[in-house]
Amino acid sequence: MNVQIVAVGTHGDVLPMVAIGVELASRGHAVTLAAPAPFAASTARAGLVFHALCTEAEYDRLIGTPNLWRPWRGVQAMFEAVATLAEPTYRWLITEQAMGGGVVVASTLSLGAPVAQDMLALPVVVIHVTPFLMESRYAPPHLPGLPLPRLLPARLRHWIGRGADRYVIGPAALPTLNAFRGTLSLLPVRRLRHWWNLAPTLILMFPGWYAPSQPDWPAHALQVGFPTADRFGDTPKLPEELVAFLRAGSAPLVFTYGSGMRQGRSFFETALRICRQMGRRGVFLAPQTGQVPPDLSPDVIHVPYAPLTALLPHAAALIHHGGIGTVALGLRAGVPQLVVPVAFNHFDEAHRLKALGVGAGLSRSRFTPARGARVLDHLLTSRHVAAACWSLHMQAAADDGISDACDAIERAGGFRAAKR
Known part of the structure; x- marks a missing residue:
């Protein structure tokens, strides 16, 4: 055929x-x-x-x-x-x-x-x-x-x-x-x-x-x-420097604002401040130059691309724009998600994650270090969120x-x- x-x-x-x-x-x-x-x-x-x-x-x-x-x-x-x-x-x-x-x-x-x-x-x-x-x-x-x-x-x-x-x-x-x-x-x-x-x-x-x-x-x-398709992205494996970073400490927060985003600088600046405020390690995924602040601390790493199927099992939480591919891989990995929607379907996906008990949403104007840290702290410590993540992880994997x-x-x- x-x-x-x-x-x-x-x-x-x-x-x-x-x-x-x-x-x-x-x-x-x-x-x-x-x-x-x-x-x-x-x-x-x-x-x-x-x-x-x-x-x-x-x-x-x-x-x-x-x-x-x-x-x-x-x-x-x-x-x-x-x-x-x-x-x-x-x-x-x-x-x-x-x-x-x-x-x-x-x-x-x-x-x-x-x-x-x-x-x-x-x-x-x-x-x-x-x-x-x-x-x-x-x-x-x-x-x-x-x-x-x-x-x-x-x-x-x-x-x-x-x-x-x-x-x-x-x-x-x-x-x-x-x-x-x-x-x-x-x-x-x-x-x-x-x-x-x-x-x-x-x-x-x-x-x-x-x-x-x-x-x-x-x-x-x-x-x-x-669909599970991220292995067909820019690289099928985790970069060596990211593998070494993951092995060197606790589960990080993973931040990405989508493959096409060109105006994500403020998102990653807030992400950096959230990591510092929460005392958490961070992974920043951004393929374009100029998106990520240059003054990253040793407990935060930036790589242009990493397949989420391989990365997210090592993550504490996923913070992103709300693209359906990212949402699906977060559900498959069983990690809580914070969506900062941009346009298109992003707002709808944020509502669905919240209704399923595995995530939350913050508008771009409300995505501040204080609010972001507070929402993430709830997602990371709630027993109900953890149980919902595990349940949907099992369904998505099947x-x-x-x-x-x-x-x-x-x-x-x-x-x-x-x-x-």
Whole structure:
């Protein structure tokens, strides 16, 4: 079976698709993956054929946009950018289909794949990695930067969320997307968050114990476990200097603000002061220069990247932006989490962690050394938090989201897998 995988976004969007590609290749399928150019190295290390959807300069220009890291302006900036990738994605898929057909697997933001589906009736599989993307009148996701009262009825919160389509997402994505669709004589898309769920196969890569299925979710949606994919990141192993640091003392606090963040200096400055105030060791993960203060003490180490699967079993707690990939790996490791949300789904993930009893959230304005230390002290000393972390660690460890997703992809391609 031929498989074309399209992944648009940062590490949390792309690496799960790389992991799916590796699993499908191990089952004997021919896999090609298209993503932004910076992921060429990760894909090559995974042994997959790669196609660049944009250049490194174009990707860096988007990631470096200050508005990308603001609650509502970030949504607008992101959708404006991904809409421009719809046409090159479509053109690549058309070429690949002409050379041998196959099933198409697309991440949420790979808008060219549903266009190809509408044009050629392709077997397209759309994969959502966060429950934030699932609208519901019964359990609407928490919106970025919009702290609605807890007692506000769910249907009203859902109605307010629908306003995001009309006033933010639609104006950002649909003009470019529909202009391209017009060149193909396709009808315009009215609501993006409805259209991308029309794929013949829709996979939700988050378990029911994290986000229970709702009665008004698409009936054909298949919910599987979290993907474990960080081994396909910048390096599959812990750097030697980090291994030596971990061996030299107590379990550290791990701080990261995401692979794409370019405005994280204040976060790491506060992190350094929290470590000093609590008398804790710290690990700072930041791939970009200029994010971490230069005056780190010997009990704090900075490394550009480390796979969290290997690092977090040695950690006391995880403090981060709220990306779903980071959340999932924290749950799998059984460590308490403090989320300092930036935009997109981050606020919703913070609420879910709090509801599960394994974490807390602080807005960026409230993330101060005093408050951060106080919240972390509670997370680290609470018996209830420890018990909840252990319970969810056991559940997360039992999930195999990648394998289950690949089973569904094989079925979508008309391939009957052998029993494993």
